[in-house]
Amino acid sequence: MDAAELIGRYAAGERDFPKADLREADLQNANLEGINLKEANLVDANLSCANLSNANLYYANLLRINLSKANLEGANLYHANLDDADLSRIKLRDANLSHANLRATDLSFAFLTYANLSSANLRDANLNGASLRGANIYSASINHADLNNVDFSGADLRSAWLNDSNLTDANLSRANLEKANLNGADLTNVDFIRANLVSTSLNKANLTNANLSSAIVRDSSLKDANLTNVQIDEKTKLDPALRETILSSASLSTGNLTETESSEAEISEQNSLEIAKVSNQGINAPYQWNNLYFRSKTEIKIAQALDRAGVLFYPNCKARLNSSTGRENRESDFLVFWEGKWGILEIDGEPWHPPSRTVQDHERDRLFKIHGIRIVEHYDATRSWNDADVVVQEFLEILKQA
Secondary structure (H helix, E strand, O other): OOHHHHHHHHHOOOOEOOOOEOOOOEOOOOEOOOOEOOOOEOOOOEOOOOEOOOOEOOOOEOOOOEOOOOEOOOOEOOOOEOOOOEOOOOEOOOOEOOOOEOOOOEOOOOEOOOOEOOOOEOOOOEOOOOEOOOOEOOOOEOOOOEOOOOEOOOOEOOOOEOOOOEOOOOEOOOOEOOOOEOOOOEOOOOEOOOOEOOOOEOOOOEOOOOEOOOOEEOOOEOOOOEOOOOEOOOOOEEOHHHHHHHHHHOOOOOOOOOOOOOOHHHHHHHHHHHHHHHOOOOOOOOEEEOOEEEOOHHHHHHHHHHHHHOOEEEEOOEEEEEEOOEEEEEEOOEEEEEOOEEEEEEEEOOOOOOHHHHHHHHHHHHHHHHOOOOEEEEEEHHHHHHOHHHHHHHHHHHHHHO
């Protein structure tokens, strides 16, 4: 079967094409939503920018396939062979990739939120900048992979293998890494806030500048690990020996503690004093860029994009204004001045902007508008992470036309 025949039969209403031979087929931009290609042969095929949402590719052979920028949200790729494939910027939200072979696959800037990658093989894969927020990655093999700037927030990585992988600047906040293997991994600047690292193997891992605030690190192995400037706080749960090691070798977010006997009250007091010394933005922020403080790495991405755009902006600064109950302090993510106009850019979906706070956020937006700031735009955190420059340019265009 060739591409023309497949498209014709699909257009006529046919959906079932199990075991179809579509080697080297050119199906760029094709709309094949809901198609059944179970056990099909798509070796060297080109489906870039195609729509395969909710498609069935169970046990399909997709060796070296080009699926860049394609939409496979909700697709079934159970046990599919995607070895050496191009899946850059693909959409795989809620897709089933359990037991799939993704060895040496290009998944850079891919969107895999809530995808099922349990027991998948991603050895030597490139996931630079990808989003795997809330994904099921249980027992997957991701050894020797490029995981730089990957968003693993809330992901299930129990018993996963990430040995010798590069996770520099990755977001593992709230991730479950129980019994995971990260031996020899580069974890520089990784966000482990509220992560579960119980019985995790981190031998010879580089945790320089990693943030373990409110994380649980118990019964874990960190033999020969680099703990330089690791950040912990009073809510970090550590084995006593590990706490002593970190306190003696790391720069803590709780202040320069030198004795493990410091009480929680003393830690809290030191923390408040330290924050007061370093931050004039009114926030307790764990991240710093250009002497400015941010609550997340996504905020830093937007700040860098605003910087590249050459605009005046104030990140995470509190304002004093009138409300129905009197004078109040209210804070915006980014207050931006552009071509004679003020606007506010907000990042939604982060821990401090959950759906439960929608009413409060709308009330705050209303107050800002009453005080003359007419443009308050909200952007999804995942989109802000993956396309910061696009988000900023879109916001500036809206502000310009206001």
